[in-house]
Structures are given as C-alpha cells and as structure tokens.
Amino acid sequence: MNDKYRVYGIWSCQSRKCKHEWESLYTAERFREYLREAERHIWRKCWACNSRCQFSSIELYEKQQVSKESDVTQIVNQLNLTVDNKYLVYGHWLCQNWKCRHNSKCMDRWICQDKWQYQNRWKCQHNRPRCQSGEQCRKRMCICHQLRQHNQYRPLYLPHYHEQQCQNKWMKRNEWKCKHNPTCGNEWECKREYKCRYEWQEEYTQEKLKEYQPVEEDEFFRRLCKNCNQKSMVSSFRLYMQQPKDINERPAIEIICRLEWNNHYRVFGNWKCCDCIESWPSAFTWISLRKFIDEVSGKNLNPTDFYMQGCNKCENPENKILEYTPLEQGKKRKPHIRGLCIRCLYYDSC
Helix, strand or coil: CCCCEEEEEEECCCCCCCCEEEEEEHEEEEEEEHHHHHCCCCCEECCCCEEEEEEEEEEECCCCCCCCCHHHHHHHHHHHHHHHCCCCEEEEECCCCCCCCCCCCCHHHHHHHHHHHHHHHHCCCCCCCCCCCHHHHHCCCCCCHHHHCCCCCCCCCCCCCHHHHHHHHHHHHCCCCCCCCCCCCHHHHHCCCCCCCCCCEEEEHHHHHHCCCHHHHHHHHHHEEECCCCCECCCEEEEECCCCCCCCCCCCCCHHHHHHHHEEEEEHHHHHHHCCCEEEEEEEEEEEEHHHHHCCCCCCCHHHCCCCCCCCCCCCCEEEEEEEEECCCCCCCCCCCCCCCCHCCCCCCC
C-alpha cells in the first residue's frame, strides 16, 4: 500500500443488541503504523455498548487530482464564461459570526462561546473537590491519565484510542442539553441561535467580475456586517432576470459557495440504472457547475457532466440522471455519509 490510497476502516459491533457501525479514515502511513502496533489484533471497543469490535471491511480509495482554486474563484470563472447580459449577478451574505445572546453581554466571542459550552454541555459530576474546567474533569475520569501519573501506563494498543474512549465516556456523562425555550432539536440548532444570521446583498456587474483576481478574494468578497461589526465572506451568488425588489425575492438561480467543488455543484438528483429497472434519489449528486448555470436538464447531461453513481442492485457502474433540483436545507441535521460523498472519496476537505 502506498500514498496513492487513503483507507476507510469500517467497524461493526458483534453484539446482537447493539449492531453499531462506524468508519475511521486513515492515511496509508497511519494505517501501516496501526497494524504494527496492533500486532494483528485488529479490534476496538464499541462506542455505544463497549463491546469488542473488529473491522467488517477495509476500503481503499485512490487519491484524485482536484482543482486548487477556491470555491469562490471557480464560481466567478464560470460566471464570466456563461453569464452574459442574461442575468444580474448579486453577491449574497449570510453572516455566520458568533453573536452574544446572554443578558450581560460578554467581552468577546470566545468568552461567550465558552459560557455557552459551560451552560449547555459541561457539568462536573465529581464529588469534592469540584473541577474548575471541562479539561480537568476529563483528566480525572481518564484512567490512562491516572496511570501515567503513577508510571503504570502500559498500553496494549495506541494511547490515543484509549484516551478517545475515556473522552467518549466523559461526553456521554456530560452530554449536551439545550437551555433554550422551546428546546432545540439538536446541538447544531442550538449553536445556530448564537450566530448573527444578518443577511444582505450587493450587485456585481459583468465588468466588475472580470476585474476579479484570486489573490484579491478577501478584499473583493469579504464585507463588514452591519449587525455584529465583523467581516463575513460571501455565502452565495444570486442570478436575477431583472432588478430584485428586495432581498426576499427568489432568484432565477442561486449558487451556494459551500456546495461548489472542483467545478461541480451538489444537487438532489433522481437516478436510473441503465441495466436493470432500479431507480433511486441521491442528495450526493454532483453535476457540472457550468451545466447547472445554463439550466441544462438532467436528461440532456452527458456522462462527462457529472460524477457517476453505481447501482446497488446490479452493481452497474454507469447510470444516468433523470432530473435534478437544487438542494434544500433539511429540518434535522444528519451525520455526513463520507462513503457516498464524492468530495470525501476524492480525499478533499468536506
């Protein structure tokens, strides 16, 4: 195994009651080191029930070359190529900076964030003396830390795995509990309450976009928020057929920066197998950004215009997209499935 691959270890709990599964990402070098230290005993403890677990499978994915340009630069390049005088281009900002919501305002964002963490997550459950911080509380609960202090630390497997188990135990005992009213559905929604969320937009003419240089990205697309007085990067580009009346007017096309990658754009697609009758929906559909801007229908996309998905039923690797629509924000945030995301499989940050 060389550095052209990255390794996904798929773990599966053998307990009949649990059946918990999770995945771990390794570089080739880290995986070799793990095998040397494990001495062929490839097992871990289940995060859910603490039972013994083994690899259910090991998946290798080949690293691929991707564009080194930022998402914003790739979007601007495609806008300059495809958008003539058909659309009015607006940069749209949705400020994600932290904004204090406490009654007595905090001195800065970090104090506010620590205060939020203390109120919503960490609560020391030790008897006397009480811990003064979450880090101190974790260390008191961590067996490996106590053994290390008494020079008795002789790990049977890598130290960071043991410490991770101790931290998971600490997190379970000090789990997040929302203090808002009404209670948030999950921690992400609770944290979102402390984001500024102020939005605004401004027009970029074709002449102005053509003046853009990648080295000037921060100066060109970073603006000062009027609400929290912190700088915020452009969130999306909105294309209008005519001058919008206000910010709530729905654009003809919106390109959200975080959904762009490697000159492709993530959409919700409906697929059909070319061999059998199987069809499926997928929120991990990536099509050419240029085709998305030109509003080319799914049936008219060529195989080179999107990242292919295989059929789970007959394992046919080449299939077709029937139609696609822009992604919409779900009500609940689910864990990201790296095995389905082409961006993760190409070993890019996601």
